[in-house]
Amino acid sequence: SDNRIAVLIPGKIHPRVLERLGGHFDVIAADRSESPQIDAGTAARVRGIAVAGGFNAAWIDAFPNIEVIANFGVGYDGIDVSHAASKGIVVTNTPDVLNDEVADTAIALLLNTLRLFPQAESWLREGRWANEGPFPLSPFSLKGRRVGIYGLGRIGQEIAKRLEPFKVKIGYHTRTPRKELAYDYYPSLKAMAEAVDTLISIVPKTAETHKVIDAEILSALGPQGVFINVGRGWSVDDDALIAALGNGTLGAAGLDVFYDEPNVPAGYLSLPNVSLLPHVASASVPTRNAMADLVADNLIEWFGKGAALTPVPETPVKPKG
Numbered sequence: 476s477d478n479r480i481a482v483l484i485p486g487k488i489h490p491r492v493l494e495r496l497g498g499h500f501d502v503i504a505a506d507r508s509e510s511p512q513i514d515a516g517t518a519a520r521v522r523g524i525a526v527a528g529g530f531n532a533a534w535i536d537a538f539p540n541i542e543v544i545a546n547f548g549v550g551y552d553g554i555d556v557s558h559a560a561s562k563g564i565v566v567t568n569t570p571d572v573l574n575d576e577v578a579d580t581a582i583a584l585l586l587n588t589l590r591l592f593p594q595a596e597s598w599l600r601e602g603r604w605a606n607e608g609p610f611p612l613s614p615f616s617l618k619g620r621r622v623g624i625y626g627l628g629r630i631g632q633e634i635a636k637r638l639e640p641f642k643v644k645i646g647y648h649t650r651t652p653r654k655e656l657a658y659d660y661y662p663s664l665k666a667m668a669e670a671v672d673t674l675i676s677i678v679p680k681t682a683e684t685h686k687v688i689d690a691e692i693l694s695a696l697g698p699q700g701v702f703i704n705v706g707r708g709w710s711v712d713d714d715a716l717i718a719a720l721g722n723g724t725l726g727a728a729g730l731d732v733f734y735d736e737p738n739v740p741a742g743y744l745s746l747p748n749v750s751l752l753p754h755v756a757s758a759s760v761p762t763r764n765a766m767a768d769l770v771a772d773n774l775i776e777w778f779g780k781g782a783a784l785t786p787v788p789e790t791p792v793k794p795k796g
């Protein structure tokens with residue numbers, strides 16, 4: 476230990492966060508166990524947290540002098556923000572620096588789901604092209620689709636922009652219409668699902684977005700319908716989606732996120748009409764470096780200049796006292 480401000484890192488985080496913070500703070504690593512295992516003296520010294528994953532109320536309460544929790548990721552559903560807010564602790568996330576990467580992934584996953592490119596590559600690698608002939612035609616195409624984007628925030632808008640050159644029809648559902656944007660607004664998810672054949676989910680995990688992609692929404696998309704999820708698995712009723720994909724109520728799905736990661740329901744693995752990715756939407760070296768820098772810079776700015784760079788809207792922006 477030293478005289479520098481102590482910042483705690485529970486569990487694993489991108490190595491660049493450790494590297495950057497080490498130049499400014501006394502960095503303390505903690506095991507990511509059920510409950511914090513740390514002596515009271517050390518706990519009292521900790522004033523900042525850098526975390527990828529989660530930081531619940533019990534963890535927050537174990538550190539009486541924390542001022543800031545810097546989350547690695549734009550989605551901060553793993554942090555108990557209302558508890559942090561009630562204690563005057565600021566929570567920061569990593570918005571914007573990953574918008575392009577996540578939007579690119581959404582488009583790639585959409586094309587993979589429609590055109591079966593991963594399966595086609597396996598066909599080649601397994602020697603089936605030479606032995607059995609051409610890969611079967613994909614039943615679906617992006618051409619002429621009507622796409623509905625559920626969530627048109629920082630990332631949703633980048634997805635919409637990327638869809639424009641594909642000449643598809645673009646609509647969206649959010650609680651607040653974005654009148655300055657030229658896309659079709661739907662006042663409910665249901666109304667949008669009835670009007671489109673392709674649904675892309677990029678909403679955060681909140682009480683309101685729990686299992687909203689259900690049997691009713693999926694059947695509204697229909698047998699030619701395609702569902703893409705790059706938001707949170709929390710928003711999907713997996714039983715309903717697996718059933719709809721299996722019995723043809725829905726045409727296909729592409730999923731980067733799951734309800735209980737890294738556990739993926741077995742029902743998906745046996746379906747031919749679902750494209751699965753292990754939560755890699757932002758997972759490139761340059762984008763993860765930018766996210767790591769933003770985590771470190773939030774802590775450096777907070778303790779150096781008294782204001783975080785990217786506080787979440789629910790928590791205070793100024794230091795206590």
Ligand code: NDP
Pocket residue numbers: 549550551570571573577625626627628629630631648649650651652677678679680681683684705706707731732754755756757
């Ligand atoms: P933003 O906060 O910029 O956008 C969120 C959008 O969702 C807004 O348009 C908001 O509009 C809408 N929204 C929120 N709640 C509801 C609701 N109940 N009903 C309808 N629309 C709603 O977030 P980002 O675009 O930066 O990120 C979105 C989410 O994507 C993150 O929270 C994260 O969970 C996920 N994500 C996943 C990644 C991955 O690796 N797969 C990577 C990065 C992000 P309004 O408030 O008007 O309703």
